[in-house]
Amino acid sequence: MSTPAHLKSLIAPLRKAMAEFSEDGVRAVLGDVLADTAHVRLSHPLGEMAGAALYDNAFAPLFAALPDLERRDLIVVAGNDGDGGDWVGCMGHYMGTFAAPFLDIPPTGHLAHMRFHEFFRLDGGRIVEMQAIWDLPELMMQAGAWPMVPSLGREVCVPGPMTQDGLSAHDPGASQASHDLVIDMLTQLSRHPSQGGPEIMQAERFWHPRMNWYGPAGIGTARGLAGFRNWHQIPFLNALPDRTGGTSGPLNSHFFAEGNFVAVTGWPNMQMSVTGNGWLGIAPAGQKITMKSLDFWRIEGGLIRENWVLVDLLDVYAQLGVDVFSRLREFNKARVPGRIPFPIGAA
Numbered sequence: 001m002s003t004p005a006h007l008k009s010l011i012a013p014l015r016k017a018m019a020e021f022s023e024d025g026v027r028a029v030l031g032d033v034l035a036d037t038a039h040v041r042l043s044h045p046l047g048e049m050a051g052a053a054l055y056d057n058a059f060a061p062l063f064a065a066l067p068d069l070e071r072r073d074l075i076v077v078a079g080n081d082g083d084g085g086d087w088v089g090c091m092g093h094y095m096g097t098f099a100a101p102f103l104d105i106p107p108t109g110h111l112a113h114m115r116f117h118e119f120f121r122l123d124g125g126r127i128v129e130m131q132a133i134w135d136l137p138e139l140m141m142q143a144g145a146w147p148m149v150p151s152l153g154r155e156v157c158v159p160g161p162m163t164q165d166g167l168s169a170h171d172p173g174a175s176q177a178s179h180d181l182v183i184d185m186l187t188q189l190s191r192h193p194s195q196g197g198p199e200i201m202q203a204e205r206f207w208h209p210r211m212n213w214y215g216p217a218g219i220g221t222a223r224g225l226a227g228f229r230n231w232h233q234i235p236f237l238n239a240l241p242d243r244t245g246g247t248s249g250p251l252n253s254h255f256f257a258e259g260n261f262v263a264v265t266g267w268p269n270m271q272m273s274v275t276g277n278g279w280l281g282i283a284p285a286g287q288k289i290t291m292k293s294l295d296f297w298r299i300e301g302g303l304i305r306e307n308w309v310l311v312d313l314l315d316v317y318a319q320l321g322v323d324v325f326s327r328l329r330e331f332n333k334a335r336v337p338g339r340i341p342f343p344i345g346a347a
Contacts, residue, residue: 013032073166114135243272260300
């Protein structure tokens with residue numbers, strides 16, 4: 001089993017190359033750190049591919065759209081998932097001038113930010129698996145092109161940890177306690193509503209009274225338990241009461257912890273049926289869906305103070321028969337397509 005510091009060192013060259021993004025630099029580092037046969041799993045509609053195809057299929061179109069692209073990591077944590085898998089999880093933003101369309105999202109000519117949660121499984125010194133969600137709805141919203149229902153929560157450029165230690169080395173002595181707290185919280189959470197009312201979740205045992213829940217664009221960020229319940233949890237549980245995953249059900253989740261930080265990934269790691277009043281503005285049909293959620297938690301004083309969550313919402317819509325990109329194109333027929341001269345204002 002490798003140490004967190006060693007695991008982080010293996011992907012450090014990739015993070016460095018992407019911080020000052022160039023095609024030659026990133027291609028070269030990907031060739032060094034990413035196995036050609038690595039199983040790469042990206043959020044909808046980018047999909048799954050071998051490692052050798054990652055640059056051309058994902059990063060090349062993003063770099064063409066944001067020609068001064070840079071990567072800003074805010075959290076990097078590493079650990080073992082208990083099943084022999086060594087993982088590094090990263091949260092941050094891709095940023096740059098949005099000068100050309102990306103996946104038919106129209107450019108703005110202004111600075112754009114797109115949150116990423118990227119998880120890398122390493123073996124033999126190289127990345128052999130990647131699971132990543134890019135918050136494409138966030139980019140659509142900045143372009144004024146989001147074609148689905150408004151978020152209930154607040155949309156913000158999600159910050160890093162308030163302790164400013166997301167890139168630091170963390171006390172390994174705290175890792176197990178952090179891990180166990182999150183597992184206990186998820187176990188109690190899964191008991192509602194099949195085993196009792198909201199009180200069965202024992203939320204106050206686990207969550208700091210001033211907690212922040214940083215959800216994906218399309219759901220938004222919530223402040224405190226009341227905000228979390230109002231803007232995410234109540235609509236989610238009303239629509240998806242039979243959810244399983246995390247610590248229950250047949251799907252496999254990979255949990256690992258480093259100090260006060262805990263991370264989880266799974267592809268997918270939840271399943272449920274859309275019932276009740278529906279979810280995300282989609283009428284209920286009892287249809288079973290799966291969900292991919294890549295999360296980070298920060299523990300403070302034995303309670304969860306911050307939780308960063310990305311869900312592949314575009315994949316959820318696709319499973320429910322809604323083609324968000326088709327709707328995006330219909331909504332934006334009157335906008336002039338094409339590339340904006342870069343630098344902005346250049347002849």
